Amino acid sequence: MAPTPEPVEPSVAGAPVRRPAAARKVTRHRGEGQWGMGHYTPLNANEQFKKDDDGLNVRTRIETIYAHRGFDSIDPADLRGRMRWWGLYTQRKEGIDGGKTAILEPHELDAEFFMLRVRIDGGRLTVAQLKAISEVSELYGRGTADLTDRQNVQYHWIRIEDVPSIWQKLEAVGLSTTEACGDTPRVILGSPVAGIAQDEIIDGTPAIEEIQRRFIGNKEFSNLPRKFKSAVSGSPQLDVAHEINDVAFVGVVHPEHGPGFDLWVGGGLSTNPKLGVRLGAWVPLDEVADVYGGVIGIFRDYGYRRLRNRARLKFLVADWGVEKFRQVLEDEYLQRKLVDGPAPAEPVARWRDHVGVHRQKDGRFYVGFAPRVGRVSGKVLGQIADLAAEHGSDRLRTTAEQKMLILDVAEDRVDSLVAGLEALDLQVKPSPFRRGTMACTGIEYCKLAIVETKERGRTLIDELEQRLPDFDEPLTININGCPNACARIQVADIGLKGQLVTDDNGEQVEGFQVHLGGALGLEAGFGRKVRGLKVTKDGLPDYVERLLTRYRAERNEGERFAQWTARASEEELS
Numbered sequence: 001m002a003p004t005p006e007p008v009e010p011s012v013a014g015a016p017v018r019r020p021a022a023a024r025k026v027t028r029h030r031g032e033g034q035w036g037m038g039h040y041t042p043l044n045a046n047e048q049f050k051k052d053d054d055g056l057n058v059r060t061r062i063e064t065i066y067a068h069r070g071f072d073s074i075d076p077a078d079l080r081g082r083m084r085w086w087g088l089y090t091q092r093k094e095g096i097d098g099g100k101t102a103i104l105e106p107h108e109l110d111a112e113f114f115m116l117r118v119r120i121d122g123g124r125l126t127v128a129q130l131k132a133i134s135e136v137s138e139l140y141g142r143g144t145a146d147l148t149d150r151q152n153v154q155y156h157w158i159r160i161e162d163v164p165s166i167w168q169k170l171e172a173v174g175l176s177t178t179e180a181c182g183d184t185p186r187v188i189l190g191s192p193v194a195g196i197a198q199d200e201i202i203d204g205t206p207a208i209e210e211i212q213r214r215f216i217g218n219k220e221f222s223n224l225p226r227k228f229k230s231a232v233s234g235s236p237q238l239d240v241a242h243e244i245n246d247v248a249f250v251g252v253v254h255p256e257h258g259p260g261f262d263l264w265v266g267g268g269l270s271t272n273p274k275l276g277v278r279l280g281a282w283v284p285l286d287e288v289a290d291v292y293g294g295v296i297g298i299f300r301d302y303g304y305r306r307l308r309n310r311a312r313l314k315f316l317v318a319d320w321g322v323e324k325f326r327q328v329l330e331d332e333y334l335q336r337k338l339v340d341g342p343a344p345a346e347p348v349a350r351w352r353d354h355v356g357v358h359r360q361k362d363g364r365f366y367v368g369f370a371p372r373v374g375r376v377s378g379k380v381l382g383q384i385a386d387l388a389a390e391h392g393s394d395r396l397r398t399t400a401e402q403k404m405l406i407l408d409v410a411e412d413r414v415d416s417l418v419a420g421l422e423a424l425d426l427q428v429k430p431s432p433f434r435r436g437t438m439a440c441t442g443i444e445y446c447k448l449a450i451v452e453t454k455e456r457g458r459t460l461i462d463e464l465e466q467r468l469p470d471f472d473e474p475l476t477i478n479i480n481g482c483p484n485a486c487a488r489i490q491v492a493d494i495g496l497k498g499q500l501v502t503d504d505n506g507e508q509v510e511g512f513q514v515h516l517g518g519a520l521g522l523e524a525g526f527g528r529k530v531r532g533l534k535v536t537k538d539g540l541p542d543y544v545e546r547l548l549t550r551y552r553a554e555r556n557e558g559e560r561f562a563q564w565t566a567r568a569s570e571e572e573l574s
Helices: 045-052 055-069 082-086 127-140 160-171 205-215 285-302 313-320 322-334 378-390 411-423 432-436 454-467 540-554 561-567
Strands: 008-010 016-018 088-092 110-118 124-126 153-158 185-190 228-233 247-254 258-265 277-283 356-359 365-369 395-398 404-409 437-439 477-480 494-502 508-516 528-536
Touching: 055 082, 055 160, 082 088, 088 153, 110 160, 124 127, 127 153, 127 160, 127 378, 153 160, 185 205, 205 228, 205 285, 228 285, 247 277, 247 285, 258 285, 277 285, 277 322, 285 313, 285 322, 313 322, 365 411, 378 395, 378 404, 378 411, 404 411, 432 437, 432 454, 437 454, 454 477, 454 540, 494 528, 494 540, 508 540, 528 540, 540 561
Parallel strands: 185 228, 228 247, 437 477, 477 494
Antiparallel strands: 008 016, 088 110, 110 153, 124 395, 247 258, 258 277, 356 365, 365 404, 395 404, 494 508, 508 528
16 A cells, blocks of 8 residues: 655645645644645545555556456456546446436446547647547547547547557557546646637647646646646637636736736536636746646645545635635745736637637638537548648647637638538538537436436537527537536536426426526626426427527617526526
């Protein structure tokens, strides 16, 4: 058994520096399981398996034991724990309905297949990388490949026997699944138009690369209380959902020091949503990784480990407050004061997914396109790679909205590229419903889900395009299979939380609790829950059509959907 790690703090260079023993408060009281307070004793099963062995070490067992002996040879603590450190989750067994999700034991829900997540930091891809992703899907994932709202690609139907070969293919082109899941620093979101956008404040790419180099796969930061989500963007469109990340760096211009980043901490959704808060600090580009190291160090050392449902950074930030958090960051981790700075301006654009044809600052163009609810396939990704190469591009991007971009297209090649994409049902000028609907994995593969989501989203888009063909307002419809909010239901215009509901015949069927009027970027806030407002899966198109028809009839001039839902009566929203 590995010894319990002592609390450490990163130096400015990111290397660990041991805190003097006299500075540690050692106590028998278990507290909240904060290492920085001397509370080292594992207080739940997750903390125990992490103490027993670092999650990063499981790779060796996968390569030398499990891939040869098969699924049944996998130690349970690896299967449902440490394998996440390498992007692997067990997949939901087929044929288990949503009513049994919370009843069955984990081993009863497990199929002998895995979901595998490929981390794509900053959403940056080359043609060779996208082709490798496509090949892995076709060879090992039954053609599955979903674009996630964390800029990742997610496979299903992965066999443990094939994982080493998959890693070999991905790593040969510079891709990785390292810490794509688990209690680790997850993928770093970045603006998909970093370095090319005409309106960019600052390019955050060097900071993302430095964070990757110093912190990803580093055992000093591979045992966090829970997952750690981060974002870096210099786009004025606020295109990385910065308000719901544990740490985010948002492009701003300091009146004296020029372009840099505004620092946010403590955002997150799930069953206890909180928007991130500003620390009021301006961070220059070359110090972003240092500050990231300080924030993740605070989380590692002071994050709550006793109760799993309070182990996210947002709870510590809420308890400490902004002033204390900034003081601890400055005094204990950076050993210097941060510069006060301005807040980012609200975005002008209503959409921030970069879909459409846009001129780059070098005169070439990027083309953003929308699949349906992030569902593509290995074959389609390969065709996208071929289109990019054919039209002179070697750079592609994924977005935080389940979309993709092809960069660096010459003006005389744009129309041909658009035609090629639309032939694959990848819309460059999508309807608001195609553009604004996202969905999580759902019951098809996810062990936590209660309802189906991807196909429900696809059919809802089709229905609304037929019923409301002239609707042209920006609108987000986010569909989630359970309460955990992977599809950000609380911050959507229409957020749909999957659950079992009672239909008109008194039967329990798949359906949704409705959240209305949430938003990110522009007047960020959580949606409104109308008492008792639930809709069955079959009644969903009728409900959304009725709601949007009422909105268009009753809105004031220029009034956004979220603004209307805030003032509408419960009867009007039902």
